[in-house]
Amino acid sequence: MRHIAIAATLLAVTASAAQAHTGHPLDSVGSGALHPFTGLDHLLAMLGVGIWAAHIGATSDRRATWLVPASFVVVMALGAIAGISGATLPLAEAGIIGSVVLLGLLIAATPRLPLWAPMAVVALFAFCHGFAHGAEMPASSSALAYGVGFVVATIALHLAGIAIGLAARHLAGTWGLRLLGSAMALGGLALAAA
Template sequence: MRFITFAATLLALGASAAQAHTGHPIDSAGSGALHPLTGLDHLLAMLGVGIWAAHVGATGDRRAIWLVPASFVVVMALGAVVGLSGATLPLAEAGITGSVVLIGLLIAATPRLPVWAPMAVVAVFAVCHGFAHGQEMPPSSSALAYGAGFVATTIALHVAGILARRLCGPLGARVVGSAMALAGIALAAT
């Protein structure tokens, strides 16, 4: 039953957002908030960070539950600044897809790691996610509002991942991690 609840939660989070009244543009914060939800790669990676943080926290250092997502958010925001600057990051898309695969595999394998290791792994991938968010900001958006939007959604997805891990337990998390890695491989193939 817990796994069904977990799967339903993931499906609900993965549903695309729709504008009920076309012709009404989404504001800067709304545009930023939707960006992590409209790409399956971003959505899976951010949920995965939360699941992995809770998984590491449950099997080792409890600080991982907040340190791992916090390192992702901070470095993602810095990556967005780089993306907004017009700089290039040649392998950003590969890093985003790679994050889905590697985080999924790490959830499935459940290696015992010191808390700094998952923090470092997610920070590397956060640069790529943040860079993409910054590069894809609509020209008419306020950078601050847009950034606040995607940061808020990222935090919400991390919290959803943490709660999902608590719902599905260690075995369910390993199954989800495996599925996430396979989804990342499928995304890389497209």
């Protein structure tokens, strides 16, 4: 028992010393990676992009499964550059909340659209999400490392959304997607009302 106490004390002391200095590149990556998870609006939208892409990919154009999320990520990065540069986007928060509501409605309605349409819709909202990510970057962060963090986190959330969308289709068919989409749209309305 005494050896465990000594080892735990040494670990605590060395971990504190290692984290006592700021400016580590991983601080910026970690901060960026956490950002999409810290707001329910970002989290729901990222999952929604994946769910919608999975549905489109399963019903009309398989390429949508990766092209729709890819268009989101690319335009989100452009929005982040605008946010980091100090530009203003007065309706960014409205665009973020609107993305949750609209993605929910699109998932629930399951419309058949040409591939360019969902890519354009998610790109529009992606700029708002990216702008918020960039504008909220901590001053001590490296822009590149912070960007890598939130891009990787966004891709992970899109992949999780794709898995959820495919599972919902498999387990409950179109009704499963409609239920998910309706819940997402209601969640977005609740966020707008808060």
